[in-house]
Amino acid sequence: MNKIKNIAIQGIKGSFHHSVAENYFGNSEVFEECMTFDILVDCLLNGKSDVAVMALENSIAGSIIPNYALIDVNDLRIVGEYYLDIQHHLMALPNQSIEDIKEVHSHPMALLQCKEFFKSYPEIKLVEARDTADVAKEISDRQLFGIAAIASETASNLYALNILQRSIQTITHNETRFVIVKRDDEILENDINKASLKFELDHKRGSLAVILNVLSDCKLNLTKIQSLPKINTPWKYAFFIDVTFDAYSDFDKAKSIVKIMAENFKILGEYKNAKS
Amino acid sequence: MNKIKNIAIQGIKGSFHHSVAENYFGNSEVFEECMTFDILVDCLLNGKSDVAVMALENSIAGSIIPNYALIDVNDLRIVGEYYLDIQHHLMALPNQSIEDIKEVHSHPMALLQCKEFFKSYPEIKLVEARDTADVAKEISDRQLFGIAAIASETASNLYALNILQRSIQTITHNETRFVIVKRDDEILENDINKASLKFELDHKRGSLAVILNVLSDCKLNLTKIQSLPKINTPWKYAFFIDVTFDAYSDFDKAKSIVKIMAENFKILGEYKNAKS
Incomplete structure (x- = not known):
């Protein structure tokens, strides 16, 4: 690196x-x-x-x-x-309590993840913003009282905001x-034991089961699967799949088989599993 | 009904x-x-x-x-x-052209689906709102000039807005x-040939392939699959699957097998396929 x-x-x-x-x-x-x-x-x-x-x-x-x-x-x-x-903290300019807050601005995903918390504060208006940290910076730059951000601890330190409530997201973990x-023109890293694949299949009974059998036979573990109907092409599906493996040769074997069996086979990446 | x-x-x-x-x-x-x-x-x-x-x-x-x-x-x-x-139309109060528009307010999903169109209008500010039609109503109620909505043809008629550009979404279809x-306490409809299922599996090689083989053997067609890591439970995955079938008895058979093989099996719904 x-x-x-x-x-x-x-x-x-x-x-x-x-x-x-x-x-x-x-x-x-x-x-x-x-x-x-x-x-x-x-x-x-x-x-x-x-x-x-x-x-x-x-x-x-x-x-x-x-x-x-x-x-x-x-x-x-x-x-x-x-x-x-990700731990979402509620933060604002110093010397304010939650009761002083009229609006909370943050990224839609952060607002979604904290929505249970705000059910206890129905008078606070939730406003969608582009970025969690950007709101923190703006509150600081423009000295906006009555407005709070949902952002990281780093953001509270960088922009001198006071954390009113820690970890307000619904799911603690x-x-x-x-x-x-x-x-796609760089040299690969070492220690590859995970890959992200994309391929397409016709809507035919058992077509996905056959591919998953191949992956299993090649000793690959599935860690993610997601189907997506192919835009403008009825009855055709794209699949995004992540697999982990112990030996790269097993993955190599699976690749050569799936390439033949599925359409538009593509490797989105080969990399080191962060959870091994 | x-x-x-x-x-x-x-x-x-x-x-x-x-x-x-x-x-x-x-x-x-x-x-x-x-x-x-x-x-x-x-x-x-x-x-x-x-x-x-x-x-x-x-x-x-x-x-x-x-x-x-x-x-x-x-x-x-x-x-x-x-x-x-879904066809997204750009609409505003009458007697304005696109050049008069300073801001477009709409639901984040609508803005996402139209983002290519707005690349040609970098001076227009895109603002996230709660609902596509609600913006149209507000423009009409408050007579907001210079602001446009992205909404349906119905909304343009209901709130007397002028369509500046039709079908501005990137993907035409x-x-x-x-x-x-x-x-979950109502009587089921007739003509059931599709179902939405949820179940959980341990992270064990081939565990999903085995379930998909059962579905295929029972003559069920998969129309959607999505894995989701189970919150707070490492190495356990939830799967959301949609299947279609010709005979309800085939589905019944698959249900009774998957119920035994997977954990926390749940039927989210049984209904009539809108695409048969």
């Missing part, structure tokens, strides 16, 4: 993407702050960034399908993954899976 | 949920306008509504996992489905699957 110069993150410093980038690469790197996932991908494609960090799924909202599409359509390659246990992506 | 008295929809009249309710039940019914899916479920549980319409998946964003969770946790039952080809849900 010693060649990394610039890492694209979604959101600004203090965002959860920033935390993942720091944990994965160390905090001496240069970050490109991107307000949308489209801009993040552009940073990779135009060479401004060498690598990007992208949230891909969590246990509450499931897969972030548009990000799968961005990886697929732009032929990016997943080269690593990282699981972050709130793990989100991030992937590290690159352009 | 002659006992239906009150239908809960997400959003207000003119929303896509409203269109689905009208197409499925006829337009002589009484609608309960709910601003969130939580409120919609409450309407069912407290008996205010007999039935509710709920978006469940689309080809761009995939499954709406929080809605699956609402059905599962509250023991609701899926009793029908409807596919709506933009189909969303809605389900009709009830409390």
